[in-house]
Amino acid sequence: MRFLDTFFDGVVMAKYLPDLLLAIVTTLWLSAIIVIGGLALGLALACLRTLGRWYLTLPIVAFADIGRAMPPLVVILIFYFGLPGLGISLSGPMVLILVLGGVLAAFAEEIFWAGLTAVPKGQWEAGRATGLSFAQTLFDVALPQAIRLGIPPLVNRALAITKMTALGSVIGVKEILAVSSSAQSFSGSATPLTMAALAYLAIFLPVVILSRLAERRYAWSV
């Protein structure tokens, strides 16, 4: 009984459910923007890198390496608490989108790039020899193959990053973890945290299962 009272208190649940639902919505739209923006930026950077110009490659590689090496929480704190000192004030959600989207872009760039380098040289030659331009060969021949190779690691990265929206709780973003932990301290019950865990599961478990199905299908088609 003690267990149920601690983690599944019905009264507490009812009280904080509306707040939590709003927080779920916040987490969802933040995640969507971060994933779409991060993947798009990573893809664009990987494409630019294929041009083989040092003045593009150098900053792209630097961005990807720093983005992957830096703990996101550190960057989030610097952006939120440090930048206002330079006269740049960003809202919590904005910081979260920039930092997590940037980190995902750094990983995605490397994944897309690895996929592009795995496409055999003969594919490029076949494209160019049939009169396709560099860009056409990239977009119609090389990239579709690179993306296919990149899907499993990209799904994993995207999941890992969206879970990091919980870091928004340290900069006042009203996402799932922030709302439920403040509810926990007001109510003195762990139930809101249980609700948070269930909310995360409800969001991410279907995605994980879908990605498993996609992977299996992908394995068949090769």
Place this chain on the structure above:
Amino acid sequence: MIEINKLEKCFGDTQVLTSIDLRVNRGELVFVIGPSGSGKSTMLRCCNRLEEPTSGSILLDGEHVTDCRGRALDRMRLKIGMVFQGFHLYPHKSVLANVMLAQVKALKRSRSEAEARAMEMLDHVGLAHKASAMPSELSGGQQQRVAIARALALDPKVMLFDEPTSALDPELVGSVLKVMKQLRDEGMTMVVVSHEMNFAREAADRVVFMDGGVVVEVGTPEEIFGNPKSERLRAFLSRLQPSGA
């Protein structure tokens, strides 16, 4: 048709092609033979600028291939079909889509026009029934014929073949050679690098023997195989057929 003048190619410090001169006439099938590393592929790849010549010029119907840049080079390449040893079909596209891609993107044909042309070419190489298959579902010989159809669909003026049958199991070689023979009989201008000496004897108008990056001997198949003049060609042929032709 094709005119190669004083073509030179260096990779870094190593000179791979030295002063290659070669003329290929309209409707001619020129066969290129020579030992491994003699520069056959490099010469062929210079003709559509997959390799950048170090010096010299290449002309197609009087137009400089070697001077083209950007879009002009892409347009020039449309006139020069190329078939590779490794086929290089696009694995993520169906056979039909493989043959349509450059027609739509580079030649700017409408999809229906490109599809009609693709089906016509696939039929030509005996693979119309495989149009919706994926490349991985085809045998090597079938893949190579699709690759030939992909090049032909762009209505090239000349076709370059770089060892088109070397990656094939012996029993599949015939189907590809048959398509090439048919192409020759239709009057296509062709430059073929290959080790299929019997095919050269049957189908070639002229045979070019390269060694060490130079053209050593050019002649009819009878001259090259029956009456080789240079010591190097005799040595090469005797290595191929120890028993003599």
